[in-house]
Amino acid sequence: MVNAGNAKMIDRGNTETLILDAAMQVFLEKGRHGARMQEIADRAGINKALLHYYFRSKKNLYAEILSRVFRIFYARITEAHRPGLPFREQLRLFIDVYVDMLDSNPRIPLFLAREMSEGGVIVSDFMKRFQQEMDPAVPDLIVSAIEQAASRGEIRRVDPRHFLMSMIGACIFFFVAKPLVLTIFKDSGWMESQAFVAERKQAVFDLLYNGLNPGGISS
Amino acid sequence: MVNAGNAKMIDRGNTETLILDAAMQVFLEKGRHGARMQEIADRAGINKALLHYYFRSKKNLYAEILSRVFRIFYARITEAHRPGLPFREQLRLFIDVYVDMLDSNPRIPLFLAREMSEGGVIVSDFMKRFQQEMDPAVPDLIVSAIEQAASRGEIRRVDPRHFLMSMIGACIFFFVAKPLVLTIFKDSGWMESQAFVAERKQAVFDLLYNGLNPGGISS
DNA sequence: GTCTATATCTCGATAGAC
DNA sequence: GTCTATCGAGATATAGAC
Structure with missing residues (x-):
């Protein structure tokens, strides 16, 4: 299977980058309070739990984006x-x-x-x-x-x-x-x-x- | 009792005005999403239920303030x-x-x-x-x-x-x-x-x- | 009209399997 | 690292007595 790693090629780089990109989009559109962790997870193509695994809280993630x-x-x-x-x-x-x-x-x-x-x-x-x-x-x-x-x-x-x-x-x-x-x-x-x-x-x-x-x- | 109406004299005018004044303060400070109905009620000196009695929803109240x-x-x-x-x-x-x-x-x-x-x-x-x-x-x-x-x-x-x-x-x-x-x-x-x-x-x-x-x- | 009490819901955060 | 399932806080909104 030469293409075994295909899925990974879509997220060029790591999950953290995917999250940050998605979070930036959502925070920019909805703002700190309007943004939903669920939506960020969706756009990043992962689930909510993983957000908290990488960044402890919404507040942290927001500070990162800011x-x-x-x-x-x-x-x-x-x-x-x-x-x-x-x-x-x-x-x-x-x-x-x-x-x-x-x-x-x-x-x-x-x-x-x-x-x-x-x-x-x-x-x-x-x-x-x-x-x-x-x-x-x-x-x-x-x-x-x-x-x-x-x-x-x-x-x-x-x-x-x-x-x-x-x-x-x-x-x-x-x-x-x-x-x-x-x-x-x-x-x-x-x-x-x-x-x-x-x-x-x-x-x-x-x-x-x-x-x-x-x-x-x-x- | 000559002073029977005293309590009413504090809210000069009606309750609606009290609510609107309080709501304006809170919405201006906290914004549409940051504002809390509880806080508006507190500042107006009434309770949450009454807010919904006068204005059907938070959205309505916000539109009024806007x-x-x-x-x-x-x-x-x-x-x-x-x-x-x-x-x-x-x-x-x-x-x-x-x-x-x-x-x-x-x-x-x-x-x-x-x-x-x-x-x-x-x-x-x-x-x-x-x-x-x-x-x-x-x-x-x-x-x-x-x-x-x-x-x-x-x-x-x-x-x-x-x-x-x-x-x-x-x-x-x-x-x-x-x-x-x-x-x-x-x-x-x-x-x-x-x-x-x-x-x-x-x-x-x-x-x-x-x-x-x-x-x-x-x- | 005004209150207390509570229903209902949304969302951030966590537990625990894999 | 990543998932599913769920908890628990906190919010809006409503029910119903007075």
Whole structure:
């Protein structure tokens, strides 16, 4: 029997990976409380008992997934930083990478939002750890990029922290509130179109970079 | 016994109101699935059975609360529209009212975000109904305010829909991601301070209004 | 209308065979 | 390691007295 190991070839790698993949799907869709261990087992093609064999509890499994999601999230952001770039291009790159990530993982921001609404302690813990391990941390890099650009006179002087919050908010909002936004602008075809994401990026970039124009208005 | 009615005076109004108030608190804190009927009953000072007497099921009660929250949300936005104002002041007023609302109801955006992550169908339905009932609807008012300002040359020409998304995102982000943001900028005192909200409003206004500057850059 | 008591059900977790 | 069968906690919902 040459094909004796066939069944095993389907779960390339081990059962643990199967579980993690299934758990990620379900937790992303249903959230921490909405997710059902039964459904995770089903999607992994195993049974509930095995879940508890590998991960002691649902809580453990969830923490594992949260860590995974956060790592994806954080890794992508890190890629978006190119130290040598002029701020203009740095900003464009950041928005590009960030929005693309959201577009190909549309459940991540919702997942994190749900986590936030339950206190956000776990995510904040990961963030703290990442900030310590990776030195300098990503937010600090962005902050200093803004400060340097202001010193060079490329942009006006702003509080980098406020700018960061505004930028991320502008990038993320659509993906969190999509159903609502779709209702508001009845023209559903627009937002579903291939061109929309590119358009969105451009609009955000224009607004923000223009907003940093040193020849700007006094408030 | 002159005071025979004393007990009733505590629940000013009827039991239904007591329940709704308690339910709103609990649902806002714990969300649809995290909320417990027992806790709602406790906070209302009654027992579980009575909840089901007034509202047939938890789902019903939740829908009632969702409607309530959305009405608050929508009503505040409506107030922020003054047709005659120059766009600059209109924008400032909008940000002011919106951020104030978020600041005094910090759980609302998280609550709505959670709802979104479960599909957002109910909220979208409310939105649809509101848009039909109130004519013209709030989003349309803002959109046309932007278009008129562009026609007058007060601001550059932008897609009002994109601007709206960016603006709301910039206003709302901090309130949704607060725990995470607090971790990122370790300086906790800053964000807890009395001045922070005013500072945040100003930063968003500056960035956005500057971003609409007609003498802006080409992208 | 309001209460106590309880039915019914769902789900996470465990026991124990293989 | 993986399965079947089941326990037990905790939740919504209902029955029925007052």
